[in-house]
Amino acid sequence: MTGESDEVLTDVDDGVGFLTLNRPQAINSLNQTMVDRLSAVLSEWERDDAVHTVVLSGAGERGLCAGGDVVVVYHSARRDGVEARRFWRHEYLLNGQIGRFAKPYVALMDGIVMGGGVGVSAHANTRVVTDTSKVAMPEVGIGFIPDVGGAYLLSRAPGALGLHAALTGAPFSGADAIALGFADHYVPHDRLDAFTAAIAADGLERALAQHAIEPPPSELAAQREWIDECYSGETMADIVAALRAHHAGPANDAAKLIASRSPIALSVTLEAVRRAAKLHTLEDVLIQDYRVSSASLRSHDLVEGIRAQLIDKDRNPTWSPATIDEISAADVAAYFAPVDDDLSF
Numbered sequence: 001m002t003g004e005s006d007e008v009l010t011d012v013d014d015g016v017g018f019l020t021l022n023r024p025q026a027i028n029s030l031n032q033t034m035v036d037r038l039s040a041v042l043s044e045w046e047r048d049d050a051v052h053t054v055v056l057s058g059a060g061e062r063g064l065c066a067g068g069d070v071v072v073v074y075h076s077a078r079r080d081g082v083e084a085r086r087f088w089r090h091e092y093l094l095n096g097q098i099g100r101f102a103k104p105y106v107a108l109m110d111g112i113v114m115g116g117g118v119g120v121s122a123h124a125n126t127r128v129v130t131d132t133s134k135v136a137m138p139e140v141g142i143g144f145i146p147d148v149g150g151a152y153l154l155s156r157a158p159g160a161l162g163l164h165a166a167l168t169g170a171p172f173s174g175a176d177a178i179a180l181g182f183a184d185h186y187v188p189h190d191r192l193d194a195f196t197a198a199i200a201a202d203g204l205e206r207a208l209a210q211h212a213i214e215p216p217p218s219e220l221a222a223q224r225e226w227i228d229e230c231y232s233g234e235t236m237a238d239i240v241a242a243l244r245a246h247h248a249g250p251a252n253d254a255a256k257l258i259a260s261r262s263p264i265a266l267s268v269t270l271e272a273v274r275r276a277a278k279l280h281t282l283e284d285v286l287i288q289d290y291r292v293s294s295a296s297l298r299s300h301d302l303v304e305g306i307r308a309q310l311i312d313k314d315r316n317p318t319w320s321p322a323t324i325d326e327i328s329a330a331d332v333a334a335y336f337a338p339v340d341d342d343l344s345f
Helices: 033-046 070-078 084-098 152-153 161-168 175-181 191-203 204-211 221-230 234-243 249-259 262-277 282-296 300-310 327-337
Strands: 007-013 018-020 051-058 063-065 105-109 113-116 126-129 134-136
Touching: 007 033, 018 033, 018 126, 033 084, 051 063, 051 300, 070 300, 084 105, 084 282, 105 191, 113 204, 126 175, 134 175, 152 161, 152 221, 152 262, 152 282, 161 221, 161 234, 161 249, 161 262, 191 300, 191 327, 221 234, 221 249, 234 249, 234 262, 262 300, 262 327, 282 327
Parallel strands: 018 051, 051 105, 063 113, 105 126, 113 134
Antiparallel strands: 007 018
């Protein structure tokens, strides 16, 4: 097998290729080795007639994948950014590869599935969530912008649900993930092992018929009235003002959460999701992501956000610019400028 690594385990059983992200101590956060390994194995299995279905899962009890290893991004950004951009380039190419994968690709989105974890799962053709799923695109909390093609899904969620998820960065449930278009099927956590075994024994369709159940109602979808109303504003300032003024308690909570996020990341995220709505393919959005992420490396807030959350862990970032009112349209537009090594698919 190409490029062996103990951080991504592989096994083939009765025509099913099992991929296991294996960094449980880091909630299976992705690094360069893992991304390259996943891409190589998927390329191999796509051509291999002995493999008819792929199943992706995460080792340990905490979740599928908490995202990319942003501590590596932090140190790279403080140097020259080369390592971070190389990681993102390969990661986004992998996300596109997963979106185009020609065989059934079953992503078990159990437990924590955030950021880069969404990228390796929510673009799959068969996405399974559970009662323990905790899905999020939390990038604005570290001065970053939702990437890994997340804006493709966020922009296509019903109403303004995707904008709410992107601008708050708050986690949502498995039922919410189905309502937002991030997942397809709901299998109770305690039936996952039996479901996985059934895929090899009986095939994917029968396994789903045996183990998938109707998801509970989506709490997010039930709040669409105030979400659609408040997030219809033209600017970030309009959205925050509407949230603060609304009579619904969750709207005020959202305003407080957004107030803790990076102002420039919020402004760019709003624009990124709106632009993604007009882009036709996942690959088009990934090209946009690479431009935006590359620009983020030059920002103050990415380094400061990761420092506050994961390096010093004081949870008290000093954002610059400090408020959304200080950010111009030109500041936002600069994030979307082409780069010399634009992605191509």
